[in-house]
Amino acid sequence: MIRMRRKKMWASCFCFAAVFFLMVTLQVITELGNSENKVAVISSLQSGLLEPVERQAFQFKKQEIHSSLKTESDVNHYPILLWWSPLTGETGRLGQCGEDVCFFTVNKTYQHNQMTRAFLFYGTDFGIDSLPLPREDYHDWALFHEESPKNNYKLFHESTITLFNHTATFSRHSHLPLTTQYLESVEILKSLRYMIPLQTKNSLRKRLAPLAYVQSDCNPPSDRDSYVRELMCHIEVDSYGECLHNRDLPQHLRNPTAMDNGNFYKILAQYKFILAFENAICEDYITEKLWRPLKLGVVPVYFGSPSVVEWLPSNKSAILVSSFSHPRELAHYIKRLDTNDREYESYLQWKLKGDISNPRLLTAMKERKWGVKDITQDNYIDAFECMVCNRVWENIRRKEKGWLPRRWSAQVNHLSCPQPETFWFSSSNSGWTSLQEMWIPSFKQSKREAWALRHLVERNRNFTAQEFWTLVFKE
Numbered sequence: 001m002i003r004m005r006r007k008k009m010w011a012s013c014f015c016f017a018a019v020f021f022l023m024v025t026l027q028v029i030t031e032l033g034n035s036e037n038k039v040a041v042i043s044s045l046q047s048g049l050l051e052p053v054e055r056q057a058f059q060f061k062k063q064e065i066h067s068s069l070k071t072e073s074d075v076n077h078y079p080i081l082l083w084w085s086p087l088t089g090e091t092g093r094l095g096q097c098g099e100d101v102c103f104f105t106v107n108k109t110y111q112h113n114q115m116t117r118a119f120l121f122y123g124t125d126f127g128i129d130s131l132p133l134p135r136e137d138y139h140d141w142a143l144f145h146e147e148s149p150k151n152n153y154k155l156f157h158e159s160t161i162t163l164f165n166h167t168a169t170f171s172r173h174s175h176l177p178l179t180t181q182y183l184e185s186v187e188i189l190k191s192l193r194y195m196i197p198l199q200t201k202n203s204l205r206k207r208l209a210p211l212a213y214v215q216s217d218c219n220p221p222s223d224r225d226s227y228v229r230e231l232m233c234h235i236e237v238d239s240y241g242e243c244l245h246n247r248d249l250p251q252h253l254r255n256p257t258a259m260d261n262g263n264f265y266k267i268l269a270q271y272k273f274i275l276a277f278e279n280a281i282c283e284d285y286i287t288e289k290l291w292r293p294l295k296l297g298v299v300p301v302y303f304g305s306p307s308v309v310e311w312l313p314s315n316k317s318a319i320l321v322s323s324f325s326h327p328r329e330l331a332h333y334i335k336r337l338d339t340n341d342r343e344y345e346s347y348l349q350w351k352l353k354g355d356i357s358n359p360r361l362l363t364a365m366k367e368r369k370w371g372v373k374d375i376t377q378d379n380y381i382d383a384f385e386c387m388v389c390n391r392v393w394e395n396i397r398r399k400e401k402g403w404l405p406r407r408w409s410a411q412v413n414h415l416s417c418p419q420p421e422t423f424w425f426s427s428s429n430s431g432w433t434s435l436q437e438m439w440i441p442s443f444k445q446s447k448r449e450a451w452a453l454r455h456l457v458e459r460n461r462n463f464t465a466q467e468f469w470t471l472v473f474k475e
């Protein structure tokens with residue numbers, strides 16, 4: 001009986017949701033209609049600058065905004081933003097960005113099209129092969145790169161990053177900062193859904209270590225495994241990942257895709273502390289490694305961005321490895337908190353009170369124009385495309401008025417990381433070796449590559465891989 005009623009309730013909920021959805025859809029269609037009219041007006045204003053065409057041709061019809069427009073004549077009326085990367089896979093789409101419309105494509109045949117105004121690069125596949133050269137002075141270069149330097153070191157040097165006009169990176173200084181890219185929402189951060197009461201955690205301590213570590217990308221540039229290895233000599237750590245592995249996850253959670261699994265969260269939530277160690281040390285490079293323990297109500301022991309304090313939910317919400325001179329000291333401190341409930345809980349006050357007091361974090365979350373795992377919002381790639389589209393249009397309008405164009409350029413702080421370093425207390429273990437033999441040389445090499453790339457791009461004509469490598473090794 002109760003079951004039946006519940007079913008009915010679900011059915012009526014569903015009905016309500018469907019009606020609501022219909023209403024929203026209708027609203028959206030109406031809105032689209034409105035903005036299309038605006039597009040038509042604005043575009044015709046610009047016809048003096050963009051290819052002269054008849055006014056008629058600008059009146060694009062409602063259904064066309066949904067389908068991609070492919071005919072030459074349609075494309076010719078809008079600035080083309082050409083992805084120099086297969087990232088989006090879009091062969092051609094008219095995209096609406098506020099009042100502006102741009103044509104987005106990955107089709108490189110548009111390189112020499114006179115409507116092409118910007119090249120969009122994805123950092124991970126940014127290489128020296130066939131760059132869009134020569135670069136006209138109306139060719140903006142824009143870089144989307146959300147990744148750690150581990151991924152493509154040569155972008156992380158002044159000589160390469162400053163080649164770009166527009167950037168979207170993890171740095172707060174970027175034109176579209178992605179610093180909070182791993183945080184879904186303030187609500188999720190505050191949520192008590194997974195949090196386990198301290199009494200329970202204390203009794204779980206009989207079979208669990210105070211600290212958990214879950215990492216399967218071993219010996220990265222941050223040399224985190226050397227630190228954790230030393231830490232393990234002073235305090236017990238349950239390590240579930242491949243690196244320094246000493247405890248098994250249940251079979252069904254043993255693959256990387258299970259990292260966002262609720263059952264995995266439940267295991268981690270039992271711990272008092274989680275080691276949140278980034279794979280590289282750069283300002284503002286903050287990943288789910290920090291946010292996950294905060295979401296679960298576990299205290300993160302953080303190693304990574306030196307500026308992390310400026311992003312934490314409150315002044316007392318994480319333990320920073322950088323405040324301790326040696327892993328031994330850190331171990332002492334954790335042991336102290338482990339036996340002192342009041343001190344331990346002071347790190348969870350923000351969570352228990354639902355009080356995020358960091359205005360920088362709140363503002364960043366409120367003002368970002370993209371969502372994370374949220375289909376109701378644009379994602380950060382859409383936001384990046386639109387930022388460039390709006391800027392391109394801004395200059396089209398300025399030119400039309402006879403004004404000088406506005407200039408944008410990336411600064412060194414849009415994407416940079418210092419050279420990786422080994423920990424002073426570690427020597428000739430595997431972490432030290434991988435830094436000495438791999439990460440530090442590859443950082444130095446990438447700096448030479450960055451320099452050579454800049455040199456060749458500035459000549460502004462095609463260059464071959466051979467020319468590039470000759471220059472790299474000449475230095």
Ligand SMILES: *[C@@H]1O[C@H](CO)[C@@H](O)[C@H](O)[C@H]1NC(C)=O
Binds near residue numbers: 091109
């Ligand atoms: C790329 O665009 C050209 C026209 O500029 C077209 O002929 C060609 O089929 C397009 N290629 C793809 C893969 O869409």
Ligand SMILES: *[C@@H]1O[C@H](CO)[C@@H](O)[C@H](O)[C@H]1NC(C)=O
Binds near residue numbers: 315
């Ligand atoms: C955090 O600490 C700093 C310096 O100790 C202080 O100025 C600031 O007001 C504190 N912020 C909050 C939210 O407590």
Ligand SMILES: *[C@@H]1O[C@H](CO)[C@@H](O)[C@H](O)[C@H]1NC(C)=O
Binds near residue numbers: 140141395405
């Ligand atoms: C983009 O960067 C190039 C190279 O620095 C520069 O010549 C050009 O004026 C910039 N364009 C804009 C719109 O800022």
Ligand SMILES: *[C@@H]1O[C@H](CO)[C@@H](O)[C@H](O)[C@H]1NC(C)=O
Binds near residue numbers: 130
């Ligand atoms: C540059 O090289 C590429 C690949 O060889 C070629 O397709 C392109 O036409 C060249 N561009 C110029 C301006 O020479």
